Amino acid sequence: MFPFLSLLASTALASPSLHSRLQDGLARTPQMGWNTYNAYGCNPNQSIVHSNSEALIATGLADLGYRYVTIDCGWSVEDRLPDGTLTWNETLFPQGLPALGRYLHERGLLFGAYGDSGILLCGSPPNQTGSLYYEEIDAKTFAEWEVDSLKYDNCYSDAATNYPNVNYSPSTSPHPRFTTMSQALQSQSRPILFQICEWGIDFPALWAPSLGHSWRIGNDIIPHWRSIFRTLNQAAPQTNFARAGQWPDLDMLLVGLEGVLTRAEEETHFSMWGVLKSPLVIGAGISGMGKGSLKVLKNEDVIGFNQDGLGVSAMLRRRWSLDDDGVEVWSGPLEGGRVVAAMVNWQGVEREVRLDLPDVGVQYAGGLRNIWRNESEVGVRTSYTARVAAHGTMLVELADTLPAGVYPTGIFGSTHGDSTTFSSIYAVTSSNGYNLDIILAELPRTSQKITITTSTNKTPISISIPARSSSVTLPVALTAGSNNTITINHAPRISSIHLTPPKTTYYTGTKDFTLAGTTATESCGSDTDTDTQNEFCAPAGSKLTHLSPNGTATAQIPSTISGSKYISIDYINNEVAFDSSWGWGSNSRNLTITVNGGEPVRLEVPLSGRHSELFGPGLGWWDSSRLGVLTGGWREGGNEVMIGNVGGEGGFQAYAPDVVGIEVFD
Template identity: 35%
Template sequence: MIQPRLTSVLLFVAAPVAATLHKQSTPPMGWNSYNYYNCDPSEEIIKNTAEALVNSGLAALGYDYVTTDCGWMTRDRDGDGRLQWNETLFPSGGKALGTYIHDLGLKFGLYSGAGYYQCGSVDLPASLGYEEIDAQSFADWGGDSLKYDNCYSSSPDVMVNNSSPISQSPVRHQKMAAVLDSVDRDIAYYICQWGIGYNVGEWASPISNAWRISNDIYNSWRSIWRITNEVIPYWRHTRVGAFADMDMLIIGLNALSPEEERFHFSMWAINKSPLKIGAPLAESAIVPAESLDILSNREVIAINQDSLSKQARLILRYTEEEWDLWAGELSDSRMVLGIANWKNETQTVSVDLTVVGVQEANARDVWAHEDLGRLRGAGTWYLKGHEMKLLVLSEIAKPPLAPNGTGFHAAENATLSGSAVVESCAEDKCLPAGSRARYITSDSTVTFEGIASNGEGTKLLGVDFINYEIATDSAWQWGSNTRNMTVAVNGGRAKRWAFPISGGDWAEADRMFIEVDGFVDGDVNTVSFAGFGDSYAPDLVGFEVFE
């Protein structure tokens, strides 16, 4: 039996009440030592960077956390079991460093891990088994936040074991959350568990201010694509005080072009990710002035820091054309619209505002700092290679008639060929059908017949799918967090779409909207789904045609 489903194209979900542990209402902003200095920080580096945050004006824009990442401690605890700062690297010690940072009007970020040792080392202790002692030390030093990593979680001999049930378990991170909540100091808690295992947003969002959703970012454009495809389903868990962390910014590291840096900053901002700078701000010869300008865009920061804390949604994807349409709700009845060009070439695209529930609205281009006047209906946009156009819409008028679904078509009622099979799911899984077609390859099809269309040509399809092929171990190669599937109408050309991660496990579905050509008038259409290349397609729950 098909379960009821809301059919509006853009669905904004009311946010749950934040848990008492949360200390920040908007995504944290600041700087972290890891991206440039790796596990080799020093007191001089931290102090110089803190001063650079203030002198550059970045601190005044909200970048106020200064975090010393891995590598700050010695291998031995003291006689009372307390962590000790490396006196060679940090001669003044942790408490004095915290005071120095506080005197600049900034906040002191600390680092540890939920395993035997800290990441990037073979003998520097982490907090497993010492949670109470370490949390009190963090408070005594004046710590304002704790990044809590996940290395050596299952064994003192293995730094990273993504497949270990112990590494995937929330228990160690939950324990530190409870301990931090008991000390006599507010310490924001950032879980760095890398998004491994299942339903991470479900267990991490109630106990942390932010939680990492992926393997590390690295200095390459394709890591932006990988992480974007992984953050998409976390709209279910992002809310005031709880934010999906897409990892540190690589802006200013000379890894991306200026246009790519703007794209990167835009995508992190609309998804309400923490904005943590990773560039060596105290080394002005390394960080381009244009990168500092990008990080300083007040209007983009305002989108990220909006009081509603609503993560944007992927509205439409055009995989072969290489662009996406994103939209998200902002305070004061406004909306952010993102037009993302993944192609490294210029292109002109058409966007119909009605697909995001807008008939007309005032628009402002936040990168150009330009008011565009009143926009209505469909319009064309010129995009540079790897550009993300970012618009804020206000004074929005909604259309009298929004696109509505004409009836859901479950995969269990389709004709299957090749290796494709239908599988029933547990209660409240694989929604809205409670079943799905699996093992869809390029040599197998899931075909629906008798599909109705009011008129001919291109139609909007809402495809309900499941993909949980997380690119953790393949993150530094070509892992993309996507599975590809083709759609053909009435025997026409099979067109490819890249489907992102859908939820927290292999039974949580999401809906992606696509536009498909080839329909004819009447209830005589055939729609066929198939895999692409050598890999499986996402599991298919079903689809709906919107008119």
């Protein structure tokens, strides 16, 4: 793990699931294809499928991997045949679904069908029969039709509440119904990719990998820009469940749907689905799609990131408030030691944004490619700046990298006489406690005194290098940012310097803070599931709740330096947007941090829950995650740090996330 990466990453503090995973050789990389639903709703027909399939081939999309062609809701009828098997709507599909499968296979495409774990398909009425209680016969039928994949939905499925169309709070988990169909599919001689679509009701990341090849993480994507933010907030706590054969499904792509997204928004949408290893399923009509949208969908770099053999998803590293800087950074590793990083500009204006490479675990990149600007740079030190369109994304591939905190003299140093100055030094926080390791290129024959100054502390620090030593270590002061310098005088020839962040102090919400107003405390339960190895409300086992515009928590925190301090916040948020997802539900909550009565710094945190909000321990409200924020106004000596949700009454949710504690660099 890169030094800074472990400190800055937004990580669910629980371990990833160790439950069994389906291993049948399918979906070794996320599946790619086209689905009828976004463009045609529950009204597909044979002509629509034929024309769009031909367009997949003619546009070259099929050659790039978009091969699964899925007929979504609307293909079936209410009644089964006398022998109990499924049949199709003959008006819409006069040649029948088996013939449609042959048509696709003859063109090198794959046949995707749609079913439902309830008594009816989604999109009824007019009623179309579902697979509940008919799983074995339907799996056999799909295999006989030479189906290659099955998207399996969750409508009309809760018997205890009289089979409503949609139930976001079912009486029992959907898990058993999907298990039944999975087992039925596995018993067929034909391999069928299984796409679990229960809308994230029972946190399927914990159980779906043992049953299928992808699982929908949340409610349907809606044709609006705001749904991108909502979906990413739901993806954040489960990125590390992705791996070969099992993929979190962020839902179908909106790219190409006329009048829905700008070109920059389409690039952001496609970038994030790509690097988070979501299946890439086109939802717009291919026939007649604009050239610009086609160009987005055909971007071979993004497809390559999505299909990368490591199969590791990007994760959220940093986020700045939407009403302040309005950017966030995601990154992840790729084959060949490369790193992909995406910096999303949530603001509605074009502007320059700066990616500090240490935020993604890198200090230096021998090569950088800006994917959407089609630009390349060599020898990128510490940070990279580029213009990004409104709602656009800086998507970069970094190669030949050095880990954060490593500064070779040949790259970062400039020597004049007996003085070497290292520039572009990054500091995540202002502190006197950075550890500087000076690595020598040659061993001194005798003890030698050197002096060190930094751009933060210009008073020379003297230290002796013992004879025959290869390195020396001392504390130095740095200021938060990427433009620090370190000058070393009278030293033997230096190979490199290494910097490690200062020590930290942890402040537990229920022990170290004084509460006011609505704020309360809560203890969290113990873990009895040894398979998942969770530590609830980690690392403290308790949390602050009901932080709000009228509820705060305040701690007294010392500092040895004035300026800006980076604070890591262990938060809990499991307010999942189900009904609210059709409107402004964002799967996020805001909190504010105020230092010494100054201007509050706002942070909008994503979901942290890694258990079901219906049936899991603590209903997902015991699962911690971490994000950090840089706060100003610190002074030498004592500081008053207040957590709350200043101005939260004007937001979608007045309550802040629950807070376990904060970690502050000394």
